[in-house]
Amino acid sequence: MWISTLPEALSEWQRTLCTAPLWQLADDTLVATEHAQDSAWLVAVGEALNPAALSRLGKLLGEQRVSAVLYPLPEAARPTLLLGCDRFSPELVAALREHAFAFDVCHLRTLPTLAQPGLLVMDMDSTAIRIECIDEIARLAGVGEQVAAVTAAAMQGKLEFADSLRNRVALLEGAPVSILDEVAANMPWMPGLPELVETLKGAGWKVAIASGGFTRFAGELQRALGLDAIHANELAVEEGRLTGKVTGRIVDAAVKAEELTALGEQYGIALTQRVAVGDGANDLKMMAAAGLGIAIHAKPVVRAQAAASIEHHDLDGVLCLLQASRAATLRWTR
Template sequence: MNNNLCFFQLSDTAVKLEAGLCAADFALTQNKESLVPSHFDSQQALELVVFGQTSIGQLHNLIAGSDIDINALTRINIRNRQSSYRFQVSSQNPAQSRQLLAQFSLKHNIEAALLKDAPSLSEPGLLVMDMDSTTIEIECIDEIAALAGVGQQVAEVTELAMQGKLDFAQSLVQRVAQLSGAPETVLAEVARDIPLMPGLKPLVASLKQHQWRVAIASGGFTYFADHLCQLLELDGAFANELEIINGRLTGKVSGDIVDADAKAQTLKILSDKFDLDHRQTVAMGDGANDLVMMNSAALGVAFKAKPLVLEQADASINHSGLDCLLHYLK
């Protein structure tokens, strides 16, 4: 499609194109400077992404409430049967605008993102995702604990860790210790009907079609991460290994714990392995343990995340499936 910029005025009821012209035409006019805002820079401007179901009124309120100004409509994407609009925008305080945008999106049940230098779908890239409550709808350790009869004790510790109120490694040791003596068969029982997060399969399929690499970096367990890696034909899976002796869990983890730093290191290991530009890296997660990895990527996306994670992410997906990410990529 033609990617020329279109400049316009936006009210709460209508979008009015400036003189009915696009950027390619502006170069031929005498009043170009009056049409293009003085602070507009096509190379440096932020991008606002909203979806086709967003009403004009919502868009008007969104930009007003987020302290941003729209300069131009740059692209309309149709991906995985959804349409999205990319605007070049400006803000005096992008970090604050991103926070306001996230709050507006949550309150009004829409998806939107304020991005800068987003990776491109059309170029090879890398997506590394958390597993529990991100690629799958459950926390595996909570499911194992429920089957082992210690569900409440483990779930309480899991929640504290997700909120960043308890060191992850410490919390993992405490939770796994509760599983001591549980039969190995509980792992197979959880894996048998593991619920994939909506949008996961189309996201992976679309990224693969565009020569992207996709992997899991999880504070969960290899039993499930390896299962997903095989099921979805992923490019890697990194997780903790439960120690099992004589068919029973010992309540210990074998080897080093995959914590926040290890997740971030996974991103670097894989981008180096596949010779990918760092600008083409994305990390996605929902808990405090994902923040280091998300901050290490070119784009860190919070998926239905805890408030602490939502506050620090570059973008968020709060109501839609994982395939919403496709629209945040250029």
């Protein structure tokens, strides 16, 4: 079957592909097969998915000599394709990153499943929420430009995180603690956050935050969403004003990774079922310690190292990745 003969909308593919249990992808064609493949995965998410997109993916797979089978469409938050591969190919990962797609696509060694217990640990600033809280605090304290510049450099991995945090917090000395309440009251959630948490917790997963930000804001999310754990920094306060210091051990990259591992062991979660999501260089060690590390709207240094990268979606894209594995046990049927 020529891929070009498929309906333009994914939602209509079922009636065309139900004549075979599975379909082998071969450049511009689909060949009926009964043989599944699950040595690695390719997941694509986005409204731009159509026959032309599948054909383009098939060409890249062929160039890298990766055999792939198209599974039935997953029930996911956004249009999603799941392809099982005969092997994992670092060369395919590199080729996918070189192409500009209008959808998110990831080639993965393993894919967590919602059918088993799991753990998702998120960064907070610019991941679970759409702002960097310290930048908002600084703006209200009148030192916004100085702090924002240091934040940007730290997230790109150009500065050591703990030192950069101390330097930024020092600029907040004397600011009224009421500023924290103002930022918390106007904290914009990343789109898809409540749906992601609700779906995962409904599947028996644990959801936590490990943040280089502050407990005042992570605690707000924990109360609103029922998060299982939070780990963040504590701003020191005296007589209603910030002292310009952080109390306790700073939550840097190493601490985030330790927290993910500790939570995984505490809840008895298999490594392949541990997922880390973040956007900055401070999240890379946590991603490396997880079974799957997902970058979201990330800095280039993070996109280059993360196993999966979400650019065209928000946390709904993360949810689609985790929902995709449901289709791996299915077959196309009438």
